[in-house]
Amino acid sequence: MKRFMAALAFLAVASGASAQQPSDPLNELPAAVAEEQITVSSDYRGSYITVFGVNPDRRGRGDIVVVVRGPNESAVIMRKRNFYGLWINGDPVEFAQAPTFFAVLSNRPLRQIANAQSIWEHQLDPAASAQLASAVPDGADPSAYRRALVRLRYAQGLYQSYDGRIRPGERGGLTMYQGGLFRAVVRLPANAPIAQYSADTYLFRDGRLISSQRIPITISRVGIERRIHDLATNASWLYGIVTVLLALAAGWAAALIFRRT
Amino acid sequence: MIYLPIAEMPVNVLLVLLVSGGVGFVSGLVGVGGGFIMTPALIFLGVPAPVAVATGASQIAATSFSGIMTQTRRKNVDWRMGLLLSIGGIAGSAMGVWLFERLLRLGQLDLIISILYLFLLSGVGFLMLSETYSLWRGRTTSGVSILRRPARTVAHTLPFRIAFPRSGLYISVIPPLVLGFAIGALAAIMGIGGGFILIPAMIYLLRMPTHVVVGTSLFQVLIVSSLVVILQSAATQTVDLVLAALLMLGGVVGAQFGARIGAGLKNEHIRGLLGLLLIAASAKFLFDLVIPPEEPYVLGGGLW
Numbered sequence: 001m002k003r004f005m006a007a008l009a010f011l012a013v014a015s016g017a018s019a020q021q022p023s024d025p026l027n028e029l030p031a032a033v034a035e036e037q038i039t040v041s042s043d044y045r046g047s048y049i050t051v052f053g054v055n056p057d058r059r060g061r062g063d064i065v066v067v068v069r070g071p072n073e074s075a076v077i078m079r080k081r082n083f084y085g086l087w088i089n090g091d092p093v094e095f096a097q098a099p100t101f102f103a104v105l106s107n108r109p110l111r112q113i114a115n116a117q118s119i120w121e122h123q124l125d126p127a128a129s130a131q132l133a134s135a136v137p138d139g140a141d142p143s144a145y146r147r148a149l150v151r152l153r154y155a156q157g158l159y160q161s162y163d164g165r166i167r168p169g170e171r172g173g174l175t176m177y178q179g180g181l182f183r184a185v186v187r188l189p190a191n192a193p194i195a196q197y198s199a200d201t202y203l204f205r206d207g208r209l210i211s212s213q214r215i216p217i218t219i220s221r222v223g224i225e226r227r228i229h230d231l232a233t234n235a236s237w238l239y240g241i242v243t244v245l246l247a248l249a250a251g252w253a254a255a256l257i258f259r260r261t
Numbered sequence: 262m263i264y265l266p267i268a269e270m271p272v273n274v275l276l277v278l279l280v281s282g283g284v285g286f287v288s289g290l291v292g293v294g295g296g297f298i299m300t301p302a303l304i305f306l307g308v309p310a311p312v313a314v315a316t317g318a319s320q321i322a323a324t325s326f327s328g329i330m331t332q333t334r335r336k337n338v339d340w341r342m343g344l345l346l347s348i349g350g351i352a353g354s355a356m357g358v359w360l361f362e363r364l365l366r367l368g369q370l371d372l373i374i375s376i377l378y379l380f381l382l383s384g385v386g387f388l389m390l391s392e393t394y395s396l397w398r399g400r401t402t403s404g405v406s407i408l409r410r411p412a413r414t415v416a417h418t419l420p421f422r423i424a425f426p427r428s429g430l431y432i433s434v435i436p437p438l439v440l441g442f443a444i445g446a447l448a449a450i451m452g453i454g455g456g457f458i459l460i461p462a463m464i465y466l467l468r469m470p471t472h473v474v475v476g477t478s479l480f481q482v483l484i485v486s487s488l489v490v491i492l493q494s495a496a497t498q499t500v501d502l503v504l505a506a507l508l509m510l511g512g513v514v515g516a517q518f519g520a521r522i523g524a525g526l527k528n529e530h531i532r533g534l535l536g537l538l539l540i541a542a543s544a545k546f547l548f549d550l551v552i553p554p555e556e557p558y559v560l561g562g563g564l565w
Contacts, residue, residue, distance in 0.1 A: 040264065041264070042263050042264050042503070043262065043263070043264065044264040044271065045262055045264070045271045046271075075560065076368060076560070076561045077558050077559070077560060077561070078368050078558065078559050078560075078561045079557055079558050079559075080554050080557050080558070080559065082553075085551055086376070086550045086551060087550060087551070087552075087553065087554055088369070088372055089368050089369055089372055089559055089561060092368060092561065144558075145558070148556075148557075148558035149558075149560070151556075151558075152556070152558060152559070152560050153560075155556075190264065190269075190270055190271050191269065191270060193269075194269070221266070224266075225264060225266045228266040228267070228502050228503065229266045229267070232266070232267055232494065232498050232500070232502070233498060236494045236495045236498055237491065237494065237495050239494045239500070239502070240490050240491030240492070240493070240494030240495055240500065241491060242502070243319050243490050243491075243494065243500055243502055243505055244319065244322060244487045244490050244491060246319070246502070246505065246506065246509070247319045247320070247322035247323040247326065247487070247490070247505070247509060248322065248323070248326050248487075250323040250327075250506075250509040250510070250513055251322070251323040251324060251325070251326030251327035251328075251330070251509075251513065252326060252327065252330065254323070254327040254513040254514070254516075254517060255326075255327040255328075255330040255331060258517040259331075
């Protein structure tokens with residue numbers, strides 16, 4: 001009984017402290033990423049990001065949210081317009097910032113974990129990070145453009161969400177184990193940008209953020225992929241000349257080989 | 262599977278070799294450059310259109326260089342004419358790359374490429390079909406003789422006339438420059454060599470003798486496509502070296518086999534089939550343009 005009271009007091013202190021200071025080391029959510037370095041070589045076909053962690057609450061109370069984010073970049077959304085029978089791209093709207101990759105995983109639907117305001121505040125929804133930079137055309141709905149951006153990126157596999165419901169045949173998801181251990185697996189498709197990512201783990205209890213932790217993930221090109229890409233971006237004239245020389249060599253070789261046989 | 266460093270996507274090596282080899286085979290069989298089949302084929306494989314266009318140019322450079330080696334040996338190149346066409350082509354491709362870059366930034370490049378291919382593929386397809394049809398009806402022996410060569414064209418009346426000894430011509434420099442410019446611009450935007458437009462124009466407009474036409478047009482195509490590769494690399498960074506290498510390998514080998522088999526074969530039927538194929542491909546471009554889109558919004562503005 002004495003021990004129970006002590007634990008209760010400790011928890012009260014800890015949660016009280018965490019209300020002001022979510023990153024209190026006493027209450028920090030221990031987490032790690034299995035792949036802090038992801039390398040892109042010529043056999044790259046996408047990857048997986050695995051985030052492990054332990055809920056510090058011994059009785060496993062609280063909800064876990066894991067978000068893997070790519071860098072924010074500007075984006076443009078256009079709407080197709082009918083122009084004399086042809087559907088052409090028109091009405092561009094620019095976003096100053098939008099996540100290039102965004103995967104959110106939680107042990108149950110996000111809306112049951114936190115209210116809309118804190119989902120927005122902690123940017124647990126890809127739309128929350130998308131900032132409009134330009135005015136929308138007359139009569140257009142700005143939120144329709146925001147929803148379109150999110151929908152299109154979902155279709156490309158660049159935005160993903162997993163809310164605890166089991167989807168057969170999919171490796172991605174958040175699994176809870178005994179003792180508060182959890183594991184989140186995110187499928188990183190091959191079209192995801194090659195950049196600096198981060199994995200954030202959040203512990204919510206009763207709708208409040210108790211603690212969070214950020215782990216950086218580096219995705220980089222290696223070997224020949226890196227050399228080709230560096231040449232193409234840093235010495236683009238030379239890169240073009242090299243490509244032409246390769247073409248001339250291929251044509252010359254073909255003419256020689258096939259003349260003899 | 263191999264990861265393309267510029268297109269930033271993995272592709273199946275065998276599939277790309279098979280497609281480029283197939284396109285090369287058909288082009289060798291029928292005697293066309295193949296750029297206008299290769300680029301749409303890459304787009305259908307899922308390669309972003311800007312990368313398909315810019316990278317296709319490097320494969321055209323390779324095939325035209327191997328072709329020109331054979332033609333020079335036979336002394337079938339009018340260097341003076343080729344130089345004029347190339348000067349026009351250099352200006353045209355520079356403008357084409359500039360336009361390409363502008364359209365890419367505006368998010369309209371894919372649309373323009375689709376529309377241009379719609380017209381190009383259906384036009385060439387119908388020409389090939391009608392040629393096959395008239396042969397089948399037994400009216401003429403060749404599509405070329407349907408049109409009569411005019412004795413004098415605009416090339417003979419415009420000023421700045423010079424002599425072209427190899428072609429045996431004394432014509433104005435303006436038509437070759439303008440022609441080269443137009444082909445150069447199309448090459449940059451569409452990823453084609455342009456030989457199938459250039460060759461008829463050289464025969465009917467410039468009245469060049471047929472034996473020098475192929476070699477001279479190859480010379481212009483080589484200069485323009487090489488320049489397009491360099492300018493696209495510098496301006497838009499859409500040339501994928503790995504994809505280019507695969508296309509060259511498949512295209513060059515396929516073309517040699519195609520040419521060998523085509524030499525001992527009546528190719529009217531093949532032309533007819535190719536015509537049908539081109540019309541089918543242009544129908545795909547047309548449908549994508551006129552069918553109301555399920556998703557009215559598109560991502561744009563970046564590279565793709």
